[in-house]
Amino acid sequence: MAQIIRDPQKNFHNPDIAGVRAASGKKDSRRVTAWGIAFTGAVAAVAYLVIFKRDPYLAIFKFLPDGIAVTFQVTVSAVLLALIIGLCTGLARISENKIIHLTASVYVEVIRGIPLLVQLFYIYFALGRIINIPAMASAVIAMAICYGAYMGEIFRAGIQAVPKGQMEAARSLGMTSVQAMRHVILPQAVKTILPPLGNEFVALLKDSSLVSILAVSDLLRRGREFAAESFTYFETYTMVALLYLIITLLFSRLTGIMEERINAGK
Amino acid sequence: MKIRFLSVLIALLCVLILPDTKFRSYAAEKPIRITVATDATWPPMEMIDENKNIVGFDIDFMNAVASEAGLEVKYKNTAWDGIFAGIAAGKYDAIVSSVTILEERKETMDFSIPYISAGQILVVPKHVQGIEALTDFADGAKVGAQIGTISAFEIKKMEILELKAYDDIGLAFEDMAVGRIDGVVCDTAVASNFALKREEYKEKFKIVGKPFTEEHYGIVVRKGNTRLLNLINNGIRAVQEKGIDKELEEKWLK
Numbered sequence: 001m002a003q004i005i006r007d008p009q010k011n012f013h014n015p016d017i018a019g020v021r022a023a024s025g026k027k028d029s030r031r032v033t034a035w036g037i038a039f040t041g042a043v044a045a046v047a048y049l050v051i052f053k054r055d056p057y058l059a060i061f062k063f064l065p066d067g068i069a070v071t072f073q074v075t076v077s078a079v080l081l082a083l084i085i086g087l088c089t090g091l092a093r094i095s096e097n098k099i100i101h102l103t104a105s106v107y108v109e110v111i112r113g114i115p116l117l118v119q120l121f122y123i124y125f126a127l128g129r130i131i132n133i134p135a136m137a138s139a140v141i142a143m144a145i146c147y148g149a150y151m152g153e154i155f156r157a158g159i160q161a162v163p164k165g166q167m168e169a170a171r172s173l174g175m176t177s178v179q180a181m182r183h184v185i186l187p188q189a190v191k192t193i194l195p196p197l198g199n200e201f202v203a204l205l206k207d208s209s210l211v212s213i214l215a216v217s218d219l220l221r222r223g224r225e226f227a228a229e230s231f232t233y234f235e236t237y238t239m240v241a242l243l244y245l246i247i248t249l250l251f252s253r254l255t256g257i258m259e260e261r262i263n264a265g266k
Numbered sequence: 267m268k269i270r271f272l273s274v275l276i277a278l279l280c281v282l283i284l285p286d287t288k289f290r291s292y293a294a295e296k297p298i299r300i301t302v303a304t305d306a307t308w309p310p311m312e313m314i315d316e317n318k319n320i321v322g323f324d325i326d327f328m329n330a331v332a333s334e335a336g337l338e339v340k341y342k343n344t345a346w347d348g349i350f351a352g353i354a355a356g357k358y359d360a361i362v363s364s365v366t367i368l369e370e371r372k373e374t375m376d377f378s379i380p381y382i383s384a385g386q387i388l389v390v391p392k393h394v395q396g397i398e399a400l401t402d403f404a405d406g407a408k409v410g411a412q413i414g415t416i417s418a419f420e421i422k423k424m425e426i427l428e429l430k431a432y433d434d435i436g437l438a439f440e441d442m443a444v445g446r447i448d449g450v451v452c453d454t455a456v457a458s459n460f461a462l463k464r465e466e467y468k469e470k471f472k473i474v475g476k477p478f479t480e481e482h483y484g485i486v487v488r489k490g491n492t493r494l495l496n497l498i499n500n501g502i503r504a505v506q507e508k509g510i511d512k513e514l515e516e517k518w519l520k
Contacts, residue, residue, distance in 0.1 A: 048357070126445040135430075135446065214439070215410070215430040222349050225431055228414025231374045233351040 035249060042245045049239070051257065056232045060223075062238045067222030068243060074136070074218060075205045078143035082204065085148025090155025091181070109147035117210050119146055124214050139211035147204050151197065158193035159185055191262055200256025202248050209244070219243060297394070300359040300494065302328060302406025305346040305462060307412075307434035308517045309459045311364045313514045314343070323455070323518035328362040328485070330510045335501030345433065347414045350375060353488050360494065361486035364453060366416050376491065377484035378498045381511065386417050387457045390449045391442060391470060400424050400477040408447040410438035416481060419453040435460075443470050453481075455519050 010262075049057040092104030111119070124138040133141065162185050170180035212221035223240035227233045304312045305321060312322040320341045328507050332339045342358050353361055353375060364384070367377045402434060411417035413431040421429045423488045430447050432438040438450045439460050452460075454477050461471040485502070487495045507513055 059506055128440070128446070132444055134444060213433055215437070216433050217431075221413075223432065224413060225418075227351075228347040229419065231350055231354075231371075233348070233354075 012134050021117065035253060038245065039249045039253075040203055042242050042249065046239070046242050046246070049235075049242075056230060056235050057239060059230075060226055060232070060236050063226045064219060064239065064243060067217055067219040068247070070136075070217055071205070071208055071219040071247070072141050074143065074208045074211055074216070075201075077140045078147065078204060078208070079201055081140060081144035082147035082151050082200075085144055086151025086155050089148060089152025090159060093152060093156040094159060095135055107226075108149045108152055114144070116207055117213070121213060135214045135216050139208075139214055139216050142212070143204060143208065144216045147200060151200055154193055154196045154200065155189070158189040162188045194255070194259050194262060198252065201255060202252050205248055205251055206244065216242050282403055298336065301339070301340050301357075302360045302362055303342045303343050303344040303349055303352060303358040304361065304363040305434070306343045307346070307436060308364055311453070311455055312362075320355070321413075322473035323382075323514055324362045324364060324483075326514050327505070327511060330505045330514070331485070331498060334504040335497040337501070339496060346412060347433070350486075353486060354370055356488065357485065359491070360498065364456075364483050365486050366481040366483040368416070371426065371486075373490055375486045376495050377486060378495060379502055380482030380484055381502050381506075382483050382515070384453045384455060384481050384483060386451055386479040386481070387454045387473055388449055388451055388476045389439075389442070389457050389461045389471050389472050390474055391445070392472045394448075400449075400451070401429065403427055403448060405466075407449070408450045409451060410441060410447045411435075411451045412438065416450075416479060417453070420479065421451055437473070439467060443467060 046061070050061045084166065089104045089108060092100045094107070095101045095104070114122075120139065120142045123133065123142045126133065127133070128138075159181075166184055166188065166220070167177075167180055168185040175183070208218060209220040212218050212224065215221070217225075219240060223236050227236040287476070304324060306312045306314045306320045306322070308322070308324055312320060312324045315321045320343060327342065328339060344352055344358070344363075346363070349361055350371070351365060352358060361375075364518075365371075365377075367380060370376070388400060397444075400409065400421065400426070401408065403424075403426070406428055407426075408428045409421045409429050410430040410432055412435045413433060418429060418431050421427055430438070430441070432441070433450050435450070435456060438447070438452075441447050442450050443460055443466075450457075450460075457473050460467055461473050462468065485498050487498065
């Protein structure tokens with residue numbers, strides 16, 4: 001994770017990394033084209049299949065929307081919760097209080113060492129014997145806890161990338177360390193944090209397909225139900241893949257726009 | 267250096283991929299040796315025992331059929347949703363996995379003659395009163411089943427119910443034990459295995475009402491594979507004439 005979180009200013013002097021960063025900036029036209037091709041291609045493919053190959057694509061297309069809604073619901077709630085967990089973890093990881101630091105570090109180590117699928121099973125079925133969490137809630141909690149650990153590392157690295165002098169300067173102006181963090185460090189850290197965070201959003205969206213094992217009727221589950229009943233595996237999964245592609249492309253564009261906004265306000 | 271790395275990579279890929287293809291073409295030429303898929307999460311019909319072997323009524327039955335028909339069978343544990351896609355794609359030669367013979371399924375696969383009958387039945391928590399059939403549930407009740415099974419189709423037909431479709435039936439029973447769903451629908455044999463025979467569930471569940479469907483299980487072969495189908499059909503007839511199927515029912519289903 002750490003290698004992608006670099007100060008954009010520094011990267012400017014490094015041609016390799018500058019190239020990578022430019023690919024996500026607005027000046028470079030290559031990514032826009034690639035994104036455009038992928039997006040128009042996916043939308044056109046869906047439209048073509050639904051209009052000209054009605055049987056069975058239209059039926060599949062009509063079957064899936066509530067699954068898309070559930071996928072969105074899981075992703076958005078998990079992202080919001082993961083952001084909060086991530087920020088707290090990130091701050092705790094740079095805390096000078098040893099207990100807080102150690103707790104957060106252990107959390108990150110443990111969660112990053114367990115596959116998300118196993119965590120989902122664990123929270124739903126293993127802990128289900130003790131506390132009864134509804135399927136949707138356990139899906140969101142499991143994804144948020146998992147991604148919270150990854151985001152915590154992004155926040156930590158982003159905060160640490162802000163030159164030390166900034167904190168010292170803010171403190172010498174009479175700010176408390178909390179004030180300095182809120183008004184000086186975090187606003188600067190956001191610029192470095194946002195690109196990798198955007199990647200995490202998209203990754204989380206794709207990983208949300210794992211919640212279908214909890215009998216949560218997300219996009220993949222709906223697709224599997226349709227395919228298992230109609231035996232149209234090829235057609236159904238083609239449609240599911242295209243719809244996931246469209247959603248992830250929209251999300252990545254959205255984070256791209258947010259990045260541009262923040263960089264423009266520099 | 268790069269070339270060396272690439273060639274190692276390619277060699278590795280070959281090692282990983284080739285044995286499978288070799289086996290498949292071999293199996294296609296000589297159907298005497300066949301691979302049979304089963305979703306071993308359906309006790310007592312097909313399941314994994316403590317020694318990681320696939321066992322159950324279906325397995326014993328298939329072995330009996332195979333020895334009558336002169337086939338050599340290798341089993342492949344396969345997830346239920348996708349099991350029919352696998353046979354169409356030629357990943358195995360037959361399926362023996364409590365597959366109900368259905369007209370819709372006949373369009374994409376061939377069935378042997380029926381080898382056993384079963385029905386769908388409802389299982390509910392023991393303390394629940396007044397539920398004898400799917401129609402007795404209140405609006406919006408959650409009823410679980412395995413994805414892509416007749417049980418799931420039957421629940422879906424009832425528009426007032428919410429279908430919870432699980433990857434395997436054990437997860438549905440576990441969810442009902444925890445109290446997240448109101449009922450589970452599955453085959454009679456499976457229901458009695460979970461609700462009457464298992465220590466951890468015996469006190470929690472009960473079977474209610476009568477089986478509400480009448481179904482016959484068949485062995486599935488790839489569409490158009492008449493040679494294998496005939497061998498299997500003859501095998502089933504021989505097994506039934508000798509009464510081996512009755513012995514197996516006694517062993518697994520009583």
